[in-house]
Amino acid sequence: MNEDIKKHMLKTGTTTLGIVTKEGIVLAADKKATYGGHGGVAYIAGKMGKIKEFNEDIILTIAGTATFALRAIQTAKAQIKIKNLREKKKSTIKEIASLFSIMALQSLQSGGAIGFLMAGKENGKAVFYRIGADGILEKIEDYHIDGSGMAHVNAILDTKYRDNITLKEGIELAKQCIIGSSGRDPASGLGYEIWTITSEKIKKVEDKTWKLD
Secondary structure, eight states: OOHHHHHTOEEOOOOEEEEEOSSOEEEEEEOEEEEEETTEEEEEEEEOOOEEEEETTEEEEEEEOHHHHHHHHHHHHHHHHHHHHHHTSOOOHHHHHHHHHHHHHHHHHTTOOEEEEEEEEETTEEEEEEEOTTSOEEEOSSEEEESTTHHHHHHHHHHHOOTTOOHHHHHHHHHHHHHHHHTTOTTSOSEEEEEEEOSSOEEEEEEEEOOOO
16 A cells, blocks of 8 residues: 555544443444554544444444545445345345455455444344454444553443443443543544434434544
8 A cells, every 4th residue: 555645544543332231232432533654643633423324223333444444334335225125125234244344354454454333223122243353243242342442441341331231321331431541542532422222213312522722
């Protein structure tokens, strides 16, 4: 890959996470975007939304090389639309997550690491998958963190998460994780988004942006 292009490629750095509660799923992400340098963050590129709506039933977070991740979402939307028209039926969330896992591995082979946390509603249930940069697809039953802020969030969730957590408690825990990571991880910050996914609806519940000092 051309070094000048690589240097100015948009990266998220990021802290993204999903929490499974007894009423549904909480997805959260910070808002800082950076340009890639040699070995880390070169400079802040501004803010960006890292939680994307795939369709009326699915949202997903992005981590890694944002340029590649956003392209993967656009490509997947087109491929799923063609698949649904050809097969005359709606693709399942697992089928869509599987497509993203293939695209993540292809991206890695092309020099751009991307990862996704995908949550959606289907058949009266809320489901949560993680798609690793290595193409590994895993259904999550408790919580998962992705991105450069992972090390700062793991300890919080490891100690405060419990099986019977409520949706309201999950929102507050997600907020605590993003704020904590933003204070420690240079590639995370500038604010956060928090979404909830239940069997009935997908809803953005908080959207905060912080001013740069």
